[in-house]
Amino acid sequence: MKTTEPPAPVPAEPRAAAARIGAPAAPAPRRKPEGGVLNGFSHGILVIWAIMVVMPLVWAVMTSFKSDSAIFGSPWSLPDKLHFDNWARAWNDAHMSEYFLNTVLVVGGSLIGTLVLGSMAAYVLARFDFPGNRFVYYLFVGGMSFPIMLALVPLFYVVNNMGLLNTIHGLILVYIAYSLPFTVFFLTAFFRTLPTSVAEAAFVDGASHTRTFFQIMLPMAKPGLISVGIFNFLGQWNQYMLPTVLNTDPDKHVLTQGLVQLAVSQGYKGDWSGLFAGLVMAMLPVLAAYVIFQRQVVQGLTAGALK
Numbered sequence: 001m002k003t004t005e006p007p008a009p010v011p012a013e014p015r016a017a018a019a020r021i022g023a024p025a026a027p028a029p030r031r032k033p034e035g036g037v038l039n040g041f042s043h044g045i046l047v048i049w050a051i052m053v054v055m056p057l058v059w060a061v062m063t064s065f066k067s068d069s070a071i072f073g074s075p076w077s078l079p080d081k082l083h084f085d086n087w088a089r090a091w092n093d094a095h096m097s098e099y100f101l102n103t104v105l106v107v108g109g110s111l112i113g114t115l116v117l118g119s120m121a122a123y124v125l126a127r128f129d130f131p132g133n134r135f136v137y138y139l140f141v142g143g144m145s146f147p148i149m150l151a152l153v154p155l156f157y158v159v160n161n162m163g164l165l166n167t168i169h170g171l172i173l174v175y176i177a178y179s180l181p182f183t184v185f186f187l188t189a190f191f192r193t194l195p196t197s198v199a200e201a202a203f204v205d206g207a208s209h210t211r212t213f214f215q216i217m218l219p220m221a222k223p224g225l226i227s228v229g230i231f232n233f234l235g236q237w238n239q240y241m242l243p244t245v246l247n248t249d250p251d252k253h254v255l256t257q258g259l260v261q262l263a264v265s266q267g268y269k270g271d272w273s274g275l276f277a278g279l280v281m282a283m284l285p286v287l288a289a290y291v292i293f294q295r296q297v298v299q300g301l302t303a304g305a306l307k
Helices: 012-019 036-064 068-073 085-093 096-127 133-144 148-161 168-193 196-204 209-220 222-237 241-246 255-269 272-303
Strands: none
Touching: 036 272, 068 272, 085 096, 085 272, 096 133, 096 168, 096 209, 096 222, 096 255, 096 272, 133 168, 148 168, 148 241, 168 222, 168 241, 196 209, 209 222, 222 272, 241 255, 255 272
């Protein structure tokens, strides 16, 4: 005779699960994003900073198309019509065209010279070991910390004795010497990050050091060259102290000197619209250069920081 065994007890967990069958599941608690408050605060600061930077630029451009009466009567309103004669008056009557041409010649020549000489010096310091390598490198680094104001008087006499005072090429040489320390410091760190296997393969194929540098290593350093070129362009385009001391000929004034002269003369004449037009003329090339090359600048900074 078989005896029936009592059914085995159901475990507690299946019972609880069976009790919940058909019941809606409770929503899982949402996790707050980490650093949400800090991110919101930082984004708010960035927005405020962007407004503080962009608003004066927009106001200057808007004011350059106004008449003098509209500038003082309604400074924050939009211009009733675009007064392009302000730009024509600043370009022709205030000699902004001559100042602009002189600045392009000086900055263009000094920028090319700085990049060529700085890249060659940085490549040698970064790739070759020789006695005095670190000493020469630290000389360039020390040049970055030397105040230019302490060198104005001896620099004036040196340039004068060389017969380069009040000349475009004399100012180009001074700009190159002024920009070389930062250029060498920046590009030396960048050349150290480039792979050595490519240069070694070029040497095996019979390439000389000159050909390896100009045809292989220099194109690989393009992001770094663009970054340091933009920084040098900004510094040289806005340079005022060096041309004021070394370039006293009114016919060879650069844009910063011309703007100061324009501000003084237009202030007495009351031609404020022409003054703002000249200011925007000097500002646009710098703004355009940064907008065009901003991605390359970021790539150069990050590429130089990674192995």
